Amino acid sequence: MSRTAAIQAAFAPAHAEKLNAFLRQARQAVATSASVQVVMGNEACDADSMVSSLVHAFTASAVPVMSVDRDQFALRCEVSALFRAAHIDVDALLFQDEIDLAGLHAAQKLRLVLTDHNKLKAALAPLDASVVAIMDHHDDLGAHGHVTGSSRDIAFERTDAGGRALVGSACTLVAERSLSLEPLEATLLLGVIALDTMNMDAAAKKGTARDQAVLDKLDALSLVPRHDLYVWLVEEKFSPDNWSRFTFANCLAYDYKRFESSGVSYGSSAILVPLPTFWAKGESPLAQLEAHRARLGLTFALVQSMVHAVDGPKRQLLLYCPDRRLRDDLVAFLNRAPLQLTPLDALGEPAVDAFDQANIAMSRKQLVPLLDGYLATLPKM
Template identity: 30%
Template sequence: MEGFLQRCRAALKTSGSSCKTVVPVLNIPRAEFPLRSDSVFLLKESGVPQEALVFRDEVDLAGLYRAKRLVLSLVDHNVLPSADIDLEEAVVEVIDHHHLERTPSTSCSVTMETVGSCATLVTEYIHHKAPEVLDRQVAQLLYGAIVLDCVNMAPEAGKVTPKDSHLACLLESRFPSLPPRGTLFQSLQSAKFDISGLSTEQILLKDMKAVSRGDLRLAVSAVYMTLDMFLQRKSLQRELCEFCHKHRFGAVVAMTISFNERSEPHRQLAVYSSSTLYREEVSQALEKARNPSLCISPMSSPFNDIKSYLQGNALASRKKVLPILKDFLKEWDKKQVHCGEAEDFEELDNHFDPTGSLGIDGDARPHCFSASRHHRRRLLGAEDYGTEEDFQVPATPMNSLVEGCPLDAGLPQISAEAILEKFSYMVGEAGENKDVSWPGDQ
């Protein structure tokens, strides 16, 4: 496999080459790969060096598309991110196990089935269409992904399907020297849950999906610790605020997960936003969800801008929560409420203080605004927003006793001498009045 990957990298560097090369591309920047600790571990154990891999920021897909040298197969997702939407015509194949979002097309073959692991569908595809590709190294990569995604094939976790079990057994029978299932799962699980030394930003990016509609972007992150441990992180509010500011998110949904000794998942939720509007709207969407119902119940939170929940439906993974949030964003967009436009982020840039210095109100919390005063007032109403108003010079009133306005001809001409005379008169009046104080007299 290493030789194949090296040839792929070489082919990408050969400009004008007419040969067709199949190149597996990891759809993340290379700098983020160390955060995928389970993938790092599995590739290392399978003898695949990181240097041989190709990452999204190392290949110019747009350039290849313009040169009419690009066809795309999407694996483990079925729609392109917004940044790559211009490449849609190049998509000819999809293999995925998530909810199908793309419009059916005769030019794109779609293999979609809601199994526990997309690697199950890839294994089936190879088994039927290219069995010669399946050597022990490839088998271990596929097998490790299936076992980890399906939580060691434990029915209690609610992930494994009969097809997952069938394809895992097929790999075991063809390659008896594969690591024992339980041992491999524990090693991968330990690597996946190892977040030692990571910042809050890295923990959120480690396993994150972003969803957006219109001007509102949400981050949905799987967090591999209990919610109590997450909320106790030092400077959590500051780091969450910085994360949203840096990546332009209106809110973050952190889905914490841990497992007991029987591989049963324990899930909790946290919704963060510096905007009360975003935080409440996202939280209500999750609370009211019925397909599926998350069965969430509020928990106490040490922070006003973080809402915490116990998730009673522990089988509702992020794959099932994402459609809920996407439906919410569709409804949000229908309201044509524009929060987070360019002017909003300009205001955020002006007010954001990463040092956490005291504001004018003495509040030491990081000041981070996700919507401008204008938009928040329009959304919440002047009474809900507060009494503060943008200062504007009022229009000159019309005089009801005359036609037109006394100032229609412009401001009256006042000489400098007249102004000085007026000020002298005011100072004289003040000197005679003992009750009048002027700035600086105290």
């Protein structure tokens, strides 16, 4: 039996009956309830955001909303595969283009819980007053200052090296708060925490003691052994077959986050193919990258690549900044930062700066606080 078949065989439709019934009821509640509590992950809508918002909403009797449009769900290969295997009714899930959050806010019906981020994306910024709770493991950006105390659970500590997350996954925070979990929900959380922490691989430096404690608890409840689930999810996430179907634009949109710092807007796309493979997907990659930057109103764009090679994880970094002076400043900063960069010439495009990154532990989560701190030292643009 293949690994995929074995994973699928571990799930039965009965395991998902309660969750699916809840999802259908949650859809109805949006239209009929006097007050709606929505749980929503970050704009990248990765596995951590989707599962943390789904499971927390289920345990809190709230409404989970996936923070992308429905037609973008297929790009989340590992989550799509996990939900299919688990018999989760994807048709019953609510996506951001299927709910009028602004209308609920205007009617004073919205209570918004953020998971896996602590600042609403720009398009949702007017909903600030509706934010009632935050569960996150990224640098605290200081937004939604009215959310305080235990309602503001941001498990991140700033350091001179950019900071460190106190947990490797927002799903860890959800599991810590959950007094009891059904086997299906435990399995979903287990898989994502294992994925986010690289299954507690010490070399990756992704997991913490809090993650390990939660994994131990979830292991006893899970429908699938952690190692088997982790290996399968990694295969789905990094599948060359899946990524071969992605266009250049799909890659940029797959795990995209926008940041604002000191008057500078920039975007970061995390991809799971080598930079040369990504670059080759574009018929006119530089023109497409410039169109992406201009359409989103960005000063510069980053693309961060990670792949699982035979000898371990590999990272690469691309910078595109049409402002020559800022570009030079950013390249100098990146070379000083603890990324351990060496130039990558394989793209053959002088308008972008590409690097191999030896420090695989330095992800977007660690780079962004350093980058924001640097941008704050520059003259206002």
